[in-house]
Amino acid sequence: MSQSVVSNNSSASTVTEPSLSDDDVQAVDRLGRLTQQLRDELARVIVGQRETVDLLLVCLFARRHALLMGVPGLAKTLLVSKLAETMSLKFNRIQFTPDLMPMDITGTDILQDNGDGRREFQFAHGPVFANIVLADEINRAPPKTQAAMLEAMQEQRITVVGKGFDLPPPFMVLATQNPVEQEGTYPLPEAQLDRFMALIELDYPSEEEEIAIARTTTGGRLPELQHLMTAENIIANQDLVRRIPVPDHIYTEAAQLVRKTRPAGGTAPSWLLPLVSWGAGPRAVQDLILGAKSRAALEGSYMVRTEDVRAVAQPVLTHRLITTFAAQAEGMTARDIVARLLEEEG
CATH class of the missing domain: 1.10.8.80 (Magnesium chelatase subunit I, C-Terminal domain)
Structure with missing residues (x-):
């Protein structure tokens, strides 16, 4: 061309x-139209936050991770779970606490009966085995757990008892932090912050948006969103982004x-x-x-x-x-x- x-x-x-190429040009056109569909679909349950949605999509298709910063109650978990829903991706949420151990997120070997009277160790997958992982309040985690999450983010694989396990593509970590002035939270080390492509800051909604949030969330069940993409589509578009x-x-x-x-x-x-x-x-x-x-x-x-x-x-x-x-x-x-x-x- x-x-x-x-x-x-x-x-x-x-x-x-x-x-x-001509095929890539057509793929870019399709992705542009699909992006608007994703915005419209998420707007059915997420009020406002257009810039946040766009930045999350930028990070996803760039194969990078993002850090969400905002006070409690700004629908961070709902936003991430609904984003995964529209893309037919597996979503897991991990609540980080000071006593969380690496095996709590990666999984571990457990002794199980194989049915013929013998017992053997089998690996039980932890919650990190998902396409989109929400690491909630990641700044509360101890260093060992942080190291395990860093390996998953950087290598897209984890190591348990000397054995490596690949994580399913596409893989993205969205970590949340409450502001550092909130009691019991601490800023992440600079070396770990650098692992995140973007810091996405969420602010309080406007008065009109807050009224709309109350209308949307205090009535019946939230609507199920349309599945607009698959994991295979996302991986193909991630490859397309690299060719721009x-x-x-x-x-x-x-x-x-x-x-x-x-x-x-x-x-x-x-x-x-x-x-x-x-x-x-x-x-x-x-x-x-x-x-x-x-x-x-x-x-x-x-x-x-x-x-x-x-x-x-x-x-x-x-x-x-x-x-x-x-x-x-x-x-x-x-x-x-x-x-x-x-x-x-x-």
């Missing part, structure tokens, strides 16, 4: 990657934006130096590009555009910046700092 056909919704740019072309200048813009978050190295603006003690690492550049590819495909575009990178920059970068005491004293959050960087980018 010629470059002129590929560059819909995008200014002319140099692309060194192969353009999409990226202009050379987009790679440069993503790398330069991430480098501006680092106070060391002379790449950050002067105003940022007293506000940030540690910036985003190379994985942030990867996630910016993958997130932009996923968003472009979901929007029905055949090429990554600057607006795709800007749309995912806030959730990709915010949780990767460690602010200083000076920033806290000035009331500057990591979100504010990323917003200012994007504003300067124009």
Whole structure:
């Protein structure tokens, strides 16, 4: 396919990657239409939260994980379970507590009678064996359990008693945190935060949305949602996302934006130096590009555009910046700092 056909919704740019085939172009068109169907279907039970739904879809089709941040009662569990329902995926929820052990999420060998009078160990699968796993209040878990979840997230497999088990594709972890000022919760280590592609922050609904929520949830049973996709469809679209072309200048813009978050190295603006003690690492550049590819495909575009990178920059970068005491004293959050960087980018 010629470059002129590929560059819909995008200014002319140099692309060194192969353009999409005719079949891929048709697949992108189908995915764009399907994305709108998914939004409409979820809106039957989820009031508002359009941006949250879009970011969850971006992470899913980018084969990445997401961190949901919000106070209790914002329908995080309902949203994730209904997302799995519309995609015909297996969903499990794990409530993290201080006494949760690795075997409680991975499973373990149990001694069972095989029917002929003999006993043997058989592996009982834990709740991590699902397509979408909601790790509720993950910041309450002990280090051993965190390590087991990290292996599952990174490798898409777990190890129990020296034996490895593959997790079913597609696999996505959505972890929730209550705000750190809530009693009994603690912030996740920076190394673990970096494993999540995006921090998706949920805020209180508007008055109109809150009234609509009350109408929807205090009547009869919630409607069953239509199954719009299958696991095989999702995997095929995840592969399609990887083939979305990226202009050379987009790679440069993503790398330069991430480098501006680092106070060391002379790449950050002067105003940022007293506000940030540690910036985003190379994985942030990867996630910016993958997130932009996923968003472009979901929007029905055949090429990554600057607006795709800007749309995912806030959730990709915010949780990767460690602010200083000076920033806290000035009331500057990591979100504010990323917003200012994007504003300067124009």
